[in-house]
Amino acid sequence: MKLSKLFITYILLLSTLTSQAQIAGPVYKQSAKAAVKSAVKTEVKNMVKQGVKNDVKQMVKKNVTKRLARGEAKRMANAVATGSRRETVTTVRNSIKKRTGKAASLRLNNATKVVERKLPTAILRNKTDVLVGYTGRHIAERTVSKALIQKVEKQSLERAIGKRGLETAEKLLGANKKNMELLQADLAEKPAFANAVRLNPDLLHNYSNFIESSYRTDITLLRYAQNNMDKLGSLTQTALQCKNDWVWGKNLLIKEQHGISYMYDGASNKCLGTIEKTSFNHFTINVEDPALLNTYSLANTTYKYNNMTWQTDKYGRVYKWSVTIDNSVVKAGRDSGLIKRINASKSAYDTNNMMVASPNKYNDVGGHIVADSWGGPSVSANIFPQNKLMNNSGVWKMSENQGLKAAKKGNVVTRSGIMTYVDNTTLRPSSCSLTQTVNGAYQTLKDGTTMKDVVVDNIIVRK
Structure with missing residues (x-):
């Protein structure tokens, strides 16, 4: 713009001097041209010098501003991890405004890069306030700022649970903003849960199923529902069999x-029961629908159904x-077909779902x-899997019959047992210690056996 004005001035001045030169003669004309040329040259030099000076100043100011902004952002990210979020954001906002002026609030991209690189995973849920504090209220309210904040959240989430975890989370929870925010908060508060999801992103499927409960981050329950719950189902179920008897x-x-x-049961929307964590890693399940018992049992759990309880190791x-x-x-009432399949699977497979024997190898029945x-x-x-003779005779059968007979006469009969296993993998108990009382007193059988801690062996007999 200045060069254009200078050119116009030059033309006007030259025109004036030329007119005068025509009157004064050729000598004056040549002198006039030389004077104009010298004046223009001097002015151009001054303009270039001043322009370069201004550009240098702006570059220096820009670099200083950028350096200060990055320094403040780093300090802020480190401070938020240990200090009060509200105080830190306020302090940093005022500090940036004072030291770097309006230019700092406009450097949103730089701020985003610094914060997303420096912000610890443990404060994921604070990062929105951090960015707002850095960029200023008037910038944070704009759409572009919100979009970049979402980008930071996405990248932070990917760092917490990996690329596959992020893809799984977006697929299962992405349509619900509140659920995504809840996941971010859970990951920040529970590092063990975050690590489990990073190693096994498929846990997020059951996380989404449990999201309406406090058990959504319980790693034991998530792993159980993902894999262990279906161990027996995958072995016993075939096409068109027991479709209504199994919960997956x-x-x-x-x-x-x-x-x-x-x-x-999400497939039928039936209420199966209630669950309660009674102590560290131990659950109590009150069963309403026995279909819940048609699964591989949850570890360290007490199942209660009507007048019965089962405790798992x-x-x-x-x-x-x-x-x-x-x-x-x-x-x-009996389901003979299902009983046979459960017996066959528990005899042939172990707790790791590995085949240890051919089905129906032993002379067992489903007891x-x-x-x-x-x-x-x-x-x-x-x-x-129970030895056929143990099931149909001896103390086991005799105590069942005599206890039932006493109950039908109006007595209260309690029967309990402790199963023993030869190792940590077999699903077939080797013995059971039985205790049976009638109205609180140990029952004595017809053969003289007092039903207190009577051990009954579950002997293996090959066919």
């Missing part, structure tokens, strides 16, 4: 209502159980822990 892990939902955690095997009956006892005549259901938790 992918369909297990947990929802909290009025402080109670309910378990649902850390491998998910029933090791302690009890039942109480009186004259209201009703026979449960009821709680007898069918005592109301015991034909479900996985209540069926075990």
Whole structure:
């Protein structure tokens, strides 16, 4: 613009001097041209010099501003990890405004890069406030700022759970902003959960199923529903068989209502029961629908159904159980086909789902822990591979019959047992210690056996 004005001035001055030169003569004309040329040259030099000077000043100012802004952002990111979020944001906002002026608030891209690189995973949920504090309110309210903040959140989430974890989260939760924010908060607060998801992003499927409960970050439950719950189902189920008898892990939902955690079958929307964490890594499940018992049992858990309880060890095997009956006892009814398949799978496979023997290799039957005549259901938790002779004779059978007879006479009969396993992998118990009382007193059988800690061996007999 200045050069254009100078050119116009030059033309006007030259025109004036030329007119005068025509009157004064050729000598004056030549002198006039030389004077104009010298004046223009001097002016151009001054303009170039001043322009370069200004450009240099702007470059220096820009670099200083950038350096200060980056320094403040780093200090802010480190401070937020240990200090008060609100105080830090306010302090940094004022500091940046004072030291770097308006230019700093406009450098959103630089701020984004610094913050996303420096901000620890542990403060994921604070990063929006951090960016707002850095960029200033008037910038943060703009669409471009919101978009960049979302970009930072996405990149931070990817660093927390990996690329595959991010893809899985967006697929399962992306449509619901609140659920995504909840996931970010859970990852920030529970490093063990974040690490588990990073190693196994498929856990997010059950996280989405449990998202309406406090169990959504319980790694034990997430892993159980993802894999262990289906161990027996994958072995016992075939096409068109027992479709309504089995609950699959992918369909297990947990929802909290009025402080109670309910378990649902997502496929049928049936309430299966309630779950409660009674101590560290130990659960109590009150079963409403016995279909919940048609799974590989959850480890370290007490299952309660009507008048029966089953307790599992850390491998998910029933090791302690009890039942109480009186004259209201009703026979449960048998599912012979399902019993055979459960017996075959528990005999042939171990806790790691590895085949250890060919199906039906032993002279076993699918025995009821709680007898069918005592109301015991034909479900996985209540069926075990039992020696045929043990099932049909001896102390086991005699105590069942005499206890049932006493109950039908109006007595209260309690029967309990402790299962023993030869190692940590087998699903076939080697023995059971039985105790049985009638109205609180140990029952004596017809053969003189007092039913207190009577060990009954589950002998292996090959066919």
